[in-house]
Amino acid sequence: MNIPVIQTIATVMWAILQAAGMLAVAPLLKTAIKKMKARLQGRQGPPWLQGYYDLAKLVSKEPVRSETASWVYVAGPRVYFAAAVTATTLVPVLVPAAPLEAVGGILLLVGVLALGRFALATAALDTGSPFGGMGASRDMTIAALAEPALMLGLFTSALAAGSLNLGVLVRTLLEQGPSFQPSDLLAFSGLFVIVIAETGRIPVDNPATHLELTMIHEAMVLEYAGPDLALVEWASAVKELLYLTLLVDLFIPAGIAPHVAPVALVVAFAAWAGKVLLLAAAVTLVESTNAKLRLFRVPELVSISLGLAFLALAIRFL
């Protein structure tokens, strides 16, 4: 066999491994946030493996679907899941390279996630339930408002590294060594707000509520049950892990394995897990100390983030 074929096979194996790893870890992150939140409220919280138990329970249930729904309703969660999992292969996790970095960079990542969102929002309109429509409408509204801030925040880092490719970006950051730029702080704050908005956390959305008027993401997927719901839940968890990993990559890449060796990989895994947990703790703190914003106050929050991102760009390059 010649070299390119071997390389392709290796890349594919690596992509599969990374996607599988992210899929495996994602429910744990969800539980970790729940646990930290419970501790802050003086409760014990769920057992560490609760995320997996929930998924296992949902998968083993009988699939129930609405009589009015068409194939779009069935396709929605599957495309959403596929988009989230595919996106995980576009970000570097343990080594300063993404498995599919030859396929695309930041724009593709954002685009793939947008495809998943489009599929799920469309599917939500399919049951005829007013909740689906309400959730889809609100989810698309918030996503649309968050998009420019997300893009500007990502562009700031990308332009600093001279590439929109996440692998190249992380490698450039590592080469430059640990350096503190005031713009990083601004860009990080801006992106952190967006990550909260995109992952449906308080103060933008409340993942724990099923109260009619406050649901956003939960309203959108209210009609889903059984295995379909399992896909949605799992994909949402993967998406959250993905966004936190992205923040880690862009702002605190230190600790990532410089070369593929068992020890380095173990260290990199520990560093990555620690950094993601740290960010998760920040998310938990925000969620525990804030009240959910009214839907029409969210644009203000997002425009603050847009302003921060723009300022970051301006002071970094002018």
Next chain:
Amino acid sequence: MTIALAIRLATIALALVLTRRAPLCRGVALAGSILASLVTLSVAVGVLGGGGPVDGVLLRHAASGMVLGYAVTPLSAWFLMVLGVIAIPVAIYSIGYFAHAVAPSRTAAVGIGFNALLGSVELVFAAGDVITFLFAWEVMTLATAALVATEHDERASRRSAYLFLVMSHIGTGSLVAGFFALAAASGSMSFSTMLGQSAMSLPMRGVLFALFFVGFGVKTGVVPLHVWLPEAHPAAPSSISALMSAVLITTGVYGLFRVCAFGLGVPDANWGLFFMAVGALTSILGVLYALTQTDLKRLLAYSTIENAGIIVLGLGAGMMARAYGNRELAAIALAASLAHVLNHAVFKGLLFLGAGSVVMATGSRHLEQFGGLLRRMPWTGLFFLVGALSISSVPLLNGFISEWLTFQALLLGFASTPGLVRLNFPVAGAILALSAALAAACFVKGFGISFLALPRSAEAAEAREAPMTMLAPMAVLAFVCLVLGLFPGIVLGGLQPVLASLPGSQSGRALLGGTMGLTSGLISSPGLGEFDRVVPAGVAIAMLSTLGLAAAFVARAGLAVRRAPTWGCGGELSARTEYTATAFSKPLMMVFRAVYRPTRQVDTLAEISPYFPQEVRYRAEIEPTFERYVYAPVVRTVLRIATGMKVLQAGSLHAYLAYVLVLGVLLLVWLGGTP
């Protein structure tokens, strides 16, 4: 080219002869059109394939020595190719569509209008001199107006056509003025000499730029010259709307390219900046207005404005790059703009054809009257979904490719342009991101409300799938969306000769594309050698395999799916409990209320107590800002002047003779003073 025009003329003559035999007339007109489009398409592909420019003479006037001719440059060929790609499926669609949607007595008129429109657009793209261009431009305007007024027994149609004519003639007026000034300066009527140099002084160039911007901007539909577009596009029969949105706006874009960007010498950086600003404003306002529409065809028309904005934005970035002498960046930006011309034509044509089938099946254009159409019209629904995904610029489809290219242009523009002015690029990027995300929201609504859940009217419940002649062209266009989205190298291959022919742009290694993917970067700027790359087919494979994984994971339990009614919140689930199109866009309408200035009126009719209403009337509208604050004062002023002029035009012959006499004397006095 001559052959194509001859076929069109012969078709028009035949259609005139066959006026009384509607089915035959329809067949002849559309078959002739397809044939002519094929001829033009082959010419265009020949030029793009490296055959070099094609030119020829249409008419030679011996006495004055004036020659009217055509010259297909690579840029013209690109636009002709886009036209051919759309015109052929639209003509096939029309065979089925006109049979149902156009009254037999009007078939000949519509068939002739169809050919006249396409022929004149071809000639606009191919014209080699000013006279041919303006003649074709005017025929195009008149043919469009006639097609818009197809249903001329309706007042709204007549009004749309009138508005279109007025706006178009404002544009044509500025074009005539601009071209005559150019011709006087260069001493030639031929485009190749006239647009080749920049002998003019800067203030004069600025005036000419403004004139041409108005002239071509009207057709492109840029804000604030867009007011005719959402009226005229929906009024025409749907297949004509598809042509108008997909192709007619590109005549304006062609003009902006040919004259504003490359005909007045090296463009000023401020011109590029102006185009970027106008493009960004157009795209965001277009999509915001599209969001709140509940008329499907108006929604699509407003979304055309948005896409015109994106095209102009790319062109503006290209002009700035050219002004700064950055040839690689110019190539990327122009490629983005030209690729979006093609991509928009394909998916908007597809969406308008889909809308046409829906309107034909339900007899309504109102989104709130549709619902559940996917069950009744599965194929139309599928193709419409492909179009909706494309226009939302998600990966795997063609809309994503041009969005990706535009982002490359904007980001590389930021990275390689000196000075403060470069901050405009990321601002434009943020606006582009917002427009794209809003377009996704808009088309989740457009597709979801129309095709999913329960039928909202008896007509929607009884809708029937469109015939094969209408489905096949949609299938072709949907397939093109997918192919261009998965293999973007094809588009780039076609664009290379165009980019090579445009002065001040050099693709070189800035934009590389094989069959699979695209790579962008600026070799000339340090550190930006390879900026980004995209291989959509790779993502497609990854997504398909994960989809398979998801399906396997879910199907593992092997349990049969149980169907149950949707929970109707305790009440009975019906079309009236579904989320409506108005409700869907309500949050965004609230967020952007500064733009919309919405007004709402709720009347409750009750006899006994307000808690037991017998009837609730809800009325909501958004303020037509441009019509009310920009055009209304202009119209008022013009009317006032006209009223004032009535005094002069008293209708008395004696008075008119006196005017002639006075003018004659004045002229003699004036001219008498000069030797």
